Amino acid sequence: MLIEILQxxxxxxxxxxxxxxxxxxxxxxxxxxxxxxxxHGSVSMFGGYLTFFLVTSQGLPLIAAIPIALxxxxxxxxxxxxxxxxxxxxxxxxxxxxxxxxxxMMVEGINLQLFxxxxxxxxxxxxxxxxxxxxxxxxxxxxxxxxxxxxxxxxMLFVEKTKTGQAIRAVAENRDAAILMGVxxxxxxxxxxxxxxxxxVAAGIMVGALFAIAPGIGEGFVVKGFxxxxxxxxxxxxxxxxxGTVLGITESIAAGFISSAYKDVIAxxxxxxxxxIRPQGLxxxxx
Amino acid sequence: MNRTLxxxxxxxxxxxxxxxxxxxxxxxxxxxxxxxxxxxxxxQGQNLIQGYTGYVSIVGAGFMGIGAYSSTLLGxxxxxxxxxxxxxxxxxxxxxALATGYPSLRVKGHYxxxxxxxxxxxxxIVLINYKELTNGxxxxxxxxxxxxxxxxxxFYLVLVLAACLTLLAALIARSRVGEILLxxxxxxxxxxxxxxxxxxxKLFAFVVSAMYAGLxxxxxxxxxxxxxxxxxxxAQSLDAILAVILGGSGTIAGPVIGAFLVVFLPELLRFADxxxxxxxxxxxxxxTIFMPIGIVGVCKAAIRRLSRKDIRSDA
Numbered sequence: 001m002l003i004e005i006l007q008x009x010x011x012x013x014x015x016x017x018x019x020x021x022x023x024x025x026x027x028x029x030x031x032x033x034x035x036x037x038x039x040h041g042s043v044s045m046f047g048g049y050l051t052f053f054l055v056t057s058q059g060l061p062l063i064a065a066i067p068i069a070l071x072x073x074x075x076x077x078x079x080x081x082x083x084x085x086x087x088x089x090x091x092x093x094x095x096x097x098x099x100x101x102x103x104x105m106m107v108e109g110i111n112l113q114l115f116x117x118x119x120x121x122x123x124x125x126x127x128x129x130x131x132x133x134x135x136x137x138x139x140x141x142x143x144x145x146x147x148x149x150x151x152x153x154x155x156m157l158f159v160e161k162t163k164t165g166q167a168i169r170a171v172a173e174n175r176d177a178a179i180l181m182g183v184x185x186x187x188x189x190x191x192x193x194x195x196x197x198x199x200x201v202a203a204g205i206m207v208g209a210l211f212a213i214a215p216g217i218g219e220g221f222v223v224k225g226f227x228x229x230x231x232x233x234x235x236x237x238x239x240x241x242x243x244g245t246v247l248g249i250t251e252s253i254a255a256g257f258i259s260s261a262y263k264d265v266i267a268x269x270x271x272x273x274x275x276x277i278r279p280q281g282l283x284x285x286x287x
Numbered sequence: 288m289n290r291t292l293x294x295x296x297x298x299x300x301x302x303x304x305x306x307x308x309x310x311x312x313x314x315x316x317x318x319x320x321x322x323x324x325x326x327x328x329x330x331q332g333q334n335l336i337q338g339y340t341g342y343v344s345i346v347g348a349g350f351m352g353i354g355a356y357s358s359t360l361l362g363x364x365x366x367x368x369x370x371x372x373x374x375x376x377x378x379x380x381x382x383x384a385l386a387t388g389y390p391s392l393r394v395k396g397h398y399x400x401x402x403x404x405x406x407x408x409x410x411x412i413v414l415i416n417y418k419e420l421t422n423g424x425x426x427x428x429x430x431x432x433x434x435x436x437x438x439x440x441x442f443y444l445v446l447v448l449a450a451c452l453t454l455l456a457a458l459i460a461r462s463r464v465g466e467i468l469l470x471x472x473x474x475x476x477x478x479x480x481x482x483x484x485x486x487x488x489k490l491f492a493f494v495v496s497a498m499y500a501g502l503x504x505x506x507x508x509x510x511x512x513x514x515x516x517x518x519x520x521x522a523q524s525l526d527a528i529l530a531v532i533l534g535g536s537g538t539i540a541g542p543v544i545g546a547f548l549v550v551f552l553p554e555l556l557r558f559a560d561x562x563x564x565x566x567x568x569x570x571x572x573x574x575t576i577f578m579p580i581g582i583v584g585v586c587k588a589a590i591r592r593l594s595r596k597d598i599r600s601d602a
Binding site for chain 1: 337341343390391393394396397398400401402404405406408409412413415416521525528532562563564565566567568569570571572575576579
């Protein structure tokens, strides 16, 4: 029993890492621009597909394919900000959300068009399995967890320590004051979208390596990402990290002990319960 | 436009729709027209919560599914006549809407959208996995039809229902409740500050919109004779949103036009085949950026401009 719980916790950490990366992108975009970037899941899966394509069809080593996918993700983020969200910046927030829905349909369609209907698994060649006591830990999961920690730490450092990071936080805190202090508010959304999309692409690659990418799963991931935001509290980085990890582990334990068919339902029920009991999230400031 | 003219336009629209079964020689177009009328009901419901109240609900298709499955299952397990199960479907849906609306309406804006979307996903997951009741992904076929499956008769049933429910939506919109819903869309805090319990009105709009969707679902099930969980997925909820946006949100004619568009547009785009999803998304993005007031909004603005010119030329 205890071993089973530990086993599921370790499984949950890997998927939790994926959720954290997706949620960090969503929370930054939301914090700065107030946009619920619904297409984030589909765009992330695009990155996963792209990596798969580079590795299998182009014969690139994974270590080269990943940076290319991350850079493409960054550029894609810039494009999305300029073409889709900038025109509705000053319109009603509902409009931005509907643009996001349309964008999701487009990206899903592009994914289908470019990469087909089949589900794909990114070949990593990492098949070693470690055994600790009764617990089995595939090598791949460890790398995924480490990569997630590194990316999250890098993101935190960037936002906390660099000049650009400070500007981002300033805009999130008070847009008008930031403009008065000479922050270039035109470039901030671009940077935010670029970085968020790169983080999403990293998550997409992890999903492709750990499980599989298939049409439509992006939607599931973006909803989980938002569930994490609701769990952790809007715009809160520590909240996103805690929320993602908690969701990953809860889901994994629920799948192991209750039912794997209903594991997604459990995640959503947790989210709805949090909304009912603590609408500001676990780490959110009370309104 | 003055009142008599508006009523006249509606009557002409109704009469020309009523003549469709005689005019359409290709039976497939009649089939699509019935679907479009079912979607009119769906879109009018969506418009109440999305267009008037300003809360984008993404659970429309899920409620449609609850209506479709409850009507079908009530018929199978309790041997009730079809008309009775169709009438009960919106009531069952209303119960689900009360239970889901209460928690989800505690959050606003995007979060409301996400939470309702999660509900749609839950509904589909349950429909897929509760195989004993729903037969899983295979779905249920041979659902009894009304009047031995006569298309013409069903067309008139759906037409009359769509007309009545459009009228009801118009009455709600013009009532005090409708005014409060509009006020909530514009400034919810202000509504609260003058002592109106906004949540009651939001819940009302949410439940009524769910009942519309439930009825649309039941009508769909007994028209097609086949349902499965996939039909009631998030993609269809997005269609309902698209219908409202394209037609013109917060107008009564908008959902009618939008419903016909979302049913007939994919047929027109059939040549594009696999590009359909991309085109569809593009239309949604472009429409929101360049035409956020919808077709009805654009027409109204054009008419206003024209009539102003008339006045000037008269003078």
